[in-house]
Amino acid sequence: MLYLEEISVVGHGTETAQKLLGSTPHDRSLIQISISFAGLLLFVVGFLVFMVAFVKDREFQSFFAKGCALLHVAMALCRFYFERRVEDLAWDWPRQVAGDFVLALSWVLFIVYTWREKYD
Structure with a gap:
């Protein structure tokens, strides 16, 4: 497979x-x-x-984006606290934490963009 x-x-x-x-x-x-x-x-x-x-409600999309950003930050913290202790993955965790923060930042930028549209 x-x-x-x-x-x-x-x-x-x-x-x-x-x-x-x-x-x-x-x-x-x-x-x-x-x-x-x-x-x-x-x-x-x-x-x-x-x-x-496909949901047209901006408030729901903003709520969903906040949840996704929080999920990525929580995953980065989990990687920081636990994966760095695993000897075989010790060199890999900084790259993954950086990726998690970049993904969280993408959701934050989505929130800022929708906020800008709402108040323009």
């Missing part, structure tokens, strides 16, 4: 990818199930954002 090992090697390197994929068959199956649920969650969130795009 997906080339999980190859994607992990490209993202993390060969040694780290082997460690992250688990050492026993049970660990590997748990990790694959976790990745499958993460993919399902991404699909649901994408579908939700697609549905919200």
Whole structure:
């Protein structure tokens, strides 16, 4: 289905990818199930954002954007406090935290843009 090992090697390197994929068959199956649920969650969130795009109520869109910005900031804090402690991911977390903050900033810019339209 997906080339999980190859994607992990490209993202993390060969040694780290082997460690992250688990050492026993049970660990590997748990990790694959976790990745499958993460993919399902991404699909649901994408579908939700697609549905919200057709809502004409600006207040609801502003509320949704605030929630998304808060979610990205919370994810960045989670990465900062927990992922940096994982030895194999220690070099990867600053880039991901920066990405989370950029995504949060994009939602904040959306809020500012809609606020500007509202009060112009």
